[in-house]
Amino acid sequence: MTTVALKPATMAQALTRALRDAMAADPSVHVMGEDVGTLGGVFRITDGLAKEFGEDRCTDTPLAEAGILGAAVGMAMYGLRPVVEMQFDAFAYPAFEQLASHVAKMRNRTRGKMPLPITIRIPYGGGIGGVEHHSDASEAYYMATPGLHVVTPATVADAYGLLRASIASDDPVVFLEPKRLYWSKDTWNPDDPQTVEPVGRAVVRRTGRSATLITYGPSVPVCLEAAEAARAEGWELEVVDLRSLVPFDDETVCASVRRTGRAVVVHESGGFGGPGGEIAARVTERCFHHLEAPVLRVAGFDLPYPPPMLERHHLPGVDRILDAVARLQWEAES
Amino acid sequence: MTVMEQRGAYRPSPPPAWQPRTDPAPLLPDAEPYRVLGTEAAAEADPELLRRLYAQLVLGRRYNTQATALTKQGRLAVYPSSTGQEACEVAAALALEERDWLFPSYRDTLAVVARGVDPVEALTLLRGDWHTGYDPYEHRVAPLSTPLATQLPHAVGLAHAARLKGHDVVALAMIGDGGTSEGDFHEALNFAAVWQAPVVFLVQNNGFAISVPLAKQTAAPSLAHKAVGYGMPGRLVDGNDAAAVHEVLADAVRNARAGGGPTLIEAVTYRIDAHTNADDATRYRGDAEVEAWREHDPVQLLERELTGRGLLDEDGVSAAREDAEAMAARLRERMNQDAPLDPMDLFAHVYAEPTPQLREQRDQLVAELRAESEEGTAR
Numbered sequence A: 001m002t003t004v005a006l007k008p009a010t011m012a013q014a015l016t017r018a019l020r021d022a023m024a025a026d027p028s029v030h031v032m033g034e035d036v037g038t039l040g041g042v043f044r045i046t047d048g049l050a051k052e053f054g055e056d057r058c059t060d061t062p063l064a065e066a067g068i069l070g071a072a073v074g075m076a077m078y079g080l081r082p083v084v085e086m087q088f089d090a091f092a093y094p095a096f097e098q099l100a101s102h103v104a105k106m107r108n109r110t111r112g113k114m115p116l117p118i119t120i121r122i123p124y125g126g127g128i129g130g131v132e133h134h135s136d137a138s139e140a141y142y143m144a145t146p147g148l149h150v151v152t153p154a155t156v157a158d159a160y161g162l163l164r165a166s167i168a169s170d171d172p173v174v175f176l177e178p179k180r181l182y183w184s185k186d187t188w189n190p191d192d193p194q195t196v197e198p199v200g201r202a203v204v205r206r207t208g209r210s211a212t213l214i215t216y217g218p219s220v221p222v223c224l225e226a227a228e229a230a231r232a233e234g235w236e237l238e239v240v241d242l243r244s245l246v247p248f249d250d251e252t253v254c255a256s257v258r259r260t261g262r263a264v265v266v267h268e269s270g271g272f273g274g275p276g277g278e279i280a281a282r283v284t285e286r287c288f289h290h291l292e293a294p295v296l297r298v299a300g301f302d303l304p305y306p307p308p309m310l311e312r313h314h315l316p317g318v319d320r321i322l323d324a325v326a327r328l329q330w331e332a333e334s
Numbered sequence B: 001m002t003v004m005e006q007r008g009a010y011r012p013s014p015p016p017a018w019q020p021r022t023d024p025a026p027l028l029p030d031a032e033p034y035r036v037l038g039t040e041a042a043a044e045a046d047p048e049l050l051r052r053l054y055a056q057l058v059l060g061r062r063y064n065t066q067a068t069a070l071t072k073q074g075r076l077a078v079y080p081s082s083t084g085q086e087a088c089e090v091a092a093a094l095a096l097e098e099r100d101w102l103f104p105s106y107r108d109t110l111a112v113v114a115r116g117v118d119p120v121e122a123l124t125l126l127r128g129d130w131h132t133g134y135d136p137y138e139h140r141v142a143p144l145s146t147p148l149a150t151q152l153p154h155a156v157g158l159a160h161a162a163r164l165k166g167h168d169v170v171a172l173a174m175i176g177d178g179g180t181s182e183g184d185f186h187e188a189l190n191f192a193a194v195w196q197a198p199v200v201f202l203v204q205n206n207g208f209a210i211s212v213p214l215a216k217q218t219a220a221p222s223l224a225h226k227a228v229g230y231g232m233p234g235r236l237v238d239g240n241d242a243a244a245v246h247e248v249l250a251d252a253v254r255n256a257r258a259g260g261g262p263t264l265i266e267a268v269t270y271r272i273d274a275h276t277n278a279d280d281a282t283r284y285r286g287d288a289e290v291e292a293w294r295e296h297d298p299v300q301l302l303e304r305e306l307t308g309r310g311l312l313d314e315d316g317v318s319a320a321r322e323d324a325e326a327m328a329a330r331l332r333e334r335m336n337q338d339a340p341l342d343p344m345d346l347f348a349h350v351y352a353e354p355t356p357q358l359r360e361q362r363d364q365l366v367a368e369l370r371a372e373s374e375e376g377t378a379r
């Protein structure tokens, strides 16, 4: 048996590798979008693919998101597996018509005759100092559209594994890439990146007994940091990384909440009508008798994403999470 | 077997005679971009206008280099330079009357400034302290639009509304070559033509949409040709020839104001700098191409015309440059002051009346900031 050498790699590198491996493994996988060819994408995730696989398989499209996704629908109808890149979260909105009216519904409309294996990669979320329309946390829209899978990695290994799984999926997947984690490093074995997670499994990133932080994507590292800081207060926090918002892993989440009896959902999109409401309701429905306190939410404020100089006040950070954890002790105190 | 064959013998009767709704010939753009500088047409151009264009061009160039420098000092989050495209920017603003409206895209800060907006306020979006720094009604300039082509239908709607109210107001909407591929571009042109709205669409074709060259954006003979299908005239102009751009734009504005409907203008130009300060242009284009376009520089073209005709002497050139230097110095100085930021602004303008939830969140932030500052003083 050989021991595999773990090397530091970035999430961006793992995503590139996943695309490359998927294209090499399956000639029906086609990558397309704005600037994905010669430039390799504005975040360089598709770097080198056009050179290696040709421009027919990694294609610079005209600048038209509805056109990109609409064409992907037709390509998928004819047996290809399109992987499309939307340049930024807020620039995916022109494609929403195709997404909601066709991508999400085609299998259902055709009684299963016309499935659409399309992966829609969207760099999303804030924290990189981007100007207007470059930082939206738009996951709630996708979650609210039945027929789509919605996944988001938080680690380098998951970026690889989840993207491979998404491309292999026979259903459309909205693959949300937390852009502020693109350059975060992790140890990972790029020579043997075999961990391919099935879409729909959450994972416990850190164990603890005092309370569960339920989170995903860009908020995972923040929650891990909060859990570390909470030790000083004598709290042992468990951190559950959802990885997949649709399908939702009730089992892993509820098992954790039953162990700890307390839960906080953390995400950067707005709280009102946001993913946290759904998650809190599910946890309450399934774990009511195990709960010592109501499930709390720590979310971004309910506003259009603020300009870069103010974003730190908007994004849920360690202090806001710790405050919520403190509020979870309410029953014991009263 | 074809469907026809399956259905057996079928003889279609001839359809009723087809009449095109509009004769396309007058709508078609010329084969070559229209030019004034260096041609006989230049003699007819108003010297006063040319001098104004020149002064604005020199200012615009300096504004671009200064703003780019400010990104290096971290004073701007990002700057999409319009170096090489100043003639389009300046002519666009000067072709409008005060009562008209400008709908700029994210690269059009210069047109915004030339319209009278404070140079620092025009940079607010790119600096990152708020999304728009100026009051759109003060100079009739809509916010710089980042989602491409989305401002075009707005321009159409505003122009239409003005007409419904009996005002002779024209809207000018600016967009890049890449943006013409968006659905919103198509919808806006179609609405404008059907409504005969007083709108002028100015496409600055600078060769690239980030890295994607025009050939991958369109198979049309020119972007100006796109107009014909909607039933509006398309005009092709040398975007580095300030006099030509101004003339074509002014004509289109006049025509729109007189009830003649919309025009699509394609100005052929080139983006000398990278897409933004964050872009690496060497990945998708060679130096030789850039150098060739430097030879066709909009500032030089006009300067040569003016000096050649004795409308500008060396003192005039120096004076324009000094003005630009002074503007740059003022810009530098003001941008080097930290923007006064109030985190409570987050909640100020989400709704006319804040929701109870937002009030709660506001209180939460107030408490957090208080705790933060107490911690700060305790340390």
Ligand SMILES: Cc1ncc(C[n+]2csc(CCOP(=O)(O)OP(=O)(O)O)c2C)c(N)n1
Binding pocket: A034, A063, A065, A087, A091, A094, B107, B146, B147, B148, B175, B176, B177, B178, B179, B180, B206, B208, B209, B210, B271, B275
């Ligand atoms: C709807 C939308 N999609 C993608 C983007 C990202 N983006 C910003 S600028 C740009 C290229 C624009 O090219 P063009 O329209 O030619 O204008 P130019 O940059 O050349 O001025 C792209 C793709 C965007 N801003 N909006």
